[in-house]
Each structure stands twice: as structure tokens, then as C-alpha cells.
Amino acid sequence: MAVFTRVSPEQLQTLLESYFDAPEVTEFQGIAAGIENTNYFVSVKSGGEETHWVLTIFEMVTAEELPVFIGLMQGLAQQGFPAPAPHPMLDGSSLAYIEGKPCVLVPRIAGGHLDTPTLDQCAIAGDLLGAMHLASQSAPGRRDVVRTVAWMQSHRDDLASHIKQDELALLSGEIEHFQQQADIWAQCPNGWIHGDLFVDNVMFDGDKVSGVIDFYHACHDCWLFDLAVACNDWCCDAEGRYDQEKLRAFVAAYDKKRPLTELEKKQWSDALRVGALRFWISRLISQYGKGYQHDAERGNTLKNPDEMKAKLLSAHKIAAL
Numbered sequence: 634m635a636v637f638t639r640v641s642p643e644q645l646q647t648l649l650e651s652y653f654d655a656p657e658v659t660e661f662q663g664i665a666a667g668i669e670n671t672n673y674f675v676s677v678k679s680g681g682e683e684t685h686w687v688l689t690i691f692e693m694v695t696a697e698e699l700p701v702f703i704g705l706m707q708g709l710a711q712q713g714f715p716a717p718a719p720h721p722m723l724d725g726s727s728l729a730y731i732e733g734k735p736c737v738l739v740p741r742i743a744g745g746h747l748d749t750p751t752l753d754q755c756a757i758a759g760d761l762l763g764a765m766h767l768a769s770q771s772a773p774g775r776r777d778v779v780r781t782v783a784w785m786q787s788h789r790d791d792l793a794s795h796i797k798q799d800e801l802a803l804l805s806g807e808i809e810h811f812q813q814q815a816d817i818w819a820q821c822p823n824g825w826i827h828g829d830l831f832v833d834n835v836m837f838d839g840d841k842v843s844g845v846i847d848f849y850h851a852c853h854d855c856w857l858f859d860l861a862v863a864c865n866d867w868c869c870d871a872e873g874r875y876d877q878e879k880l881r882a883f884v885a886a887y888d889k890k891r892p893l894t895e896l897e898k899k900q901w902s903d904a905l906r907v908g909a910l911r912f913w914i915s916r917l918i919s920q921y922g923k924g925y926q927h928d929a930e931r932g933n934t935l936k937n938p939d940e941m942k943a944k945l946l947s948a949h950k951i952a953a954l
């Protein structure tokens with residue numbers, strides 16, 4: 634369940650009046666999926682037209698952090714990329730508040746996410762990610778990467794007493810390996826990355842992509858990491874078994890859209906390792922970390938860190954492109 638903030642019909646009406654002329658709410662329903670924010674489906678009639686939206690209330694992301702994400706989504710949408718750009722209010726601003734929390738109203742995307750993508754759908758996602766990287770070049774704003782070596786090291790120290798010795802050794806070794814390659818990563822093409830292009834963040838309506846959601850991990854980083862994070866989910870199962878055909882299809886479609894450099898091709902296995910490492914750490918933090926977000930009382934389901942460890946270990950065996 635993911636409705637952490639309850640909104641009354643009166644509160645919703647007041648909010649919608651800042652977006653629409655004489656709005657009449659025709660649908661208002663909490664969305665069960667999701668683990669971080671509160672989301673509601675909202676439909677509104679205004680000026681004789683009915684429109685469909687998702688109201689996202691932010692539980693973790695702060696009002697100070699949001700403008701850069703809003704600018705990115707709006708910039709991508711202007712380029713024709715299917716990002717649900719926050720709708721501006723009548724005064725032109727896109728960041729609203731409800732119950733003292735920041736919120737946005739975004740267009741409702743048709744369809745839903747896939748369960749297990751096919752080969753063709755992996756190719757579609759590869760093309761989509763390449764398109765996002767190209768389109769984001771003209772998007773405004775900048776957000777520095779959060780999951781740096783320093784971030785990893787500090788969480789490794791917090792996690793040390795919770796995980797097994799061999800896991801701690803693996804974690805430390807991988808962080809050091811990543812750190813030693815800093816000069817190489819600095820030479821890889823970079824820009825805005827989605828940062829979390831898992832299967833559940835790409836919506837399909839029939840055979841076509843209808844939208845991409847959850848841009849709240851987006852930041853400036855190596856594009857190859859974004860490709861790796863996506864492939865670790867789209868082309869690899871929970872036991873860490875890569876599907877080589879899907880991997881080839883995903884990467885080939887991406888490469889066709891945004892050709893990979895020779896250095897990126899060489900770094901492929903290392904990128905998959907870093908991609909898995911970052912999410913292994915974030916899932917461990919959710920489970921054990923200080924001030925962790927996904928506590929059981931809120932009804933959250935923890936994502937299994939072992940899956941990311943398995944992917945990390947398998948990524949060692951993936952050849953260069």
C-alpha cells in the first residue's frame with residue numbers, strides 16, 4: 634500500500650482550484666502500487682472537458698529538490714519524450730502543496746508496466762533510453778550524482794555490523810574497484826540519467842511505450858551507468874542470470890540511437906557491476922540503514938538486496954561489447 638498521506642475531498646477541491654477554472658472532480662482514488670510517494674488517480678471536468686491525472690505527494694523528496702526534476706520532465710516532454718511533465722497551475726508554477734507536503738499533478742499515462750519483457754520490448758526500452766539521453770541534452774538544470782564513492786563508503790561503514798564478513802569484503806572490494814576507475818569514468822559520455830529505469834518505471838499501452846515515470850533518481854552521471862542499471866533489470870533475472878539475447882537487443886537498440894564509444898564498450902562489465910552495486914547498497918540501506926525509509930509499519934515491501942548481489946557477481950563474467 635502506498636497512500637501515506639490521506640487527502641479529503643475538500644482539500645483536493647481547493648488544490649484543483651489552483652489548476653483549473655471551476656473544477657468538478659469525477660474520480661479520486663488512491664494508487665496502491667509504489668513504495669515511496671503517495672499517488673492518487675484524479676479526473677477533473679473543467680470548461681466542459683474531462684481530463685485524467687495522477688496527483689503525486691512527495692514523502693521523501695523535498696520541495697527544494699523538486700524544481701530540478703520538474704524542469705527535467707518538462708524539458709523532456711517538450712522534446713517529445715514521453716515524460717509526464719508536471720502540469721502548471723493557473724499562476725504558472727508547477728509545485729503545489731497539500732498537507733504541508735510538496736505535490737505535483739501529472740498527466741495520467743495509459744496502460745501499465747510489463748511483468749517480464751520480451752526480446753522486442755527490451756529493444757524498445759533500449760531505444761527509449763537512448764532517446765532520453767539525447768533529448769535530455771537540452772533539458773534545463775543540473776543535479777550532481779548522489780551515489781558517489783563517498784556515499785558508498787559511508788553506507789558501507791553503517792552496514793558493516795549488519796552484513797556477513799564475505800559480503801562486507803565484496804562490498805569494499807567493489808567500491809575500491811569503482812574508485813580506482815574514476816579517471817576512466819570521467820572520460821565516458823555523461824549527462825542527465827534517469828537513474829532507475831527498471832521495468833516498473835516504463836508504461837506500455839499495448840505494444841507501445843506510453844510513458845516513463847519516477848524521475849526522482851535522475852542526476853548527471855555517465856550515460857553507460859543508466860544503460861547498465863536498466864539492463865540489470867530488463868535483461869537479468871532475480872537470481873542474477875543475464876539473458877544474453879535480451880542484453881544484445883537492449884544494447885543494440887540503445888547503440889543505434891546513441892552510439893557507444895570504444896571506451897564505453899570496454900567498460901561494459903564494470904558498468905553493470907557499478908549499477909548493481911549502487912542498488913545493492915540502497916536496498917541494504919532500506920533494510921538495515923540508519924533512518925531507513927521502507928519500514929514495515931508503513932506497509933512497505935522491502936526489495937531483496939540479495940538479488941542485486943547476485944547480479945553484481947554475474948556482471949563480472951559479462952564480456953566487453
Ligand SMILES: Nc1ncnc2c1ncn2[C@@H]1O[C@H](COP(=O)(O)OP(=O)(O)O)[C@@H](O)[C@H]1O
Nearest residue numbers: 664666667668669670672687717740741742847
Ligand atoms: N503518470 C502516471 N500515470 C499513470 N500511472 C502512474 C503515473 N505515475 C505513477 N503511476 C502509478 O503509480 C504507481 C507508483 O508510482 P511510482 O512513481 O513508482 O511510486 P513510488 O516512487 O512511490 O514507488 C506506478 O506503479 C503507476 O501504477
Ligand SMILES: N[C@@H](CCOP(=O)(O)O)C(=O)O
Nearest residue numbers: 668669829831847912916936
Ligand atoms: N528500483 C529500485 C527502487 C527504487 O525505489 P522507488 O521508490 O524510487 O521506486 C530497486 O528496485 O531497488
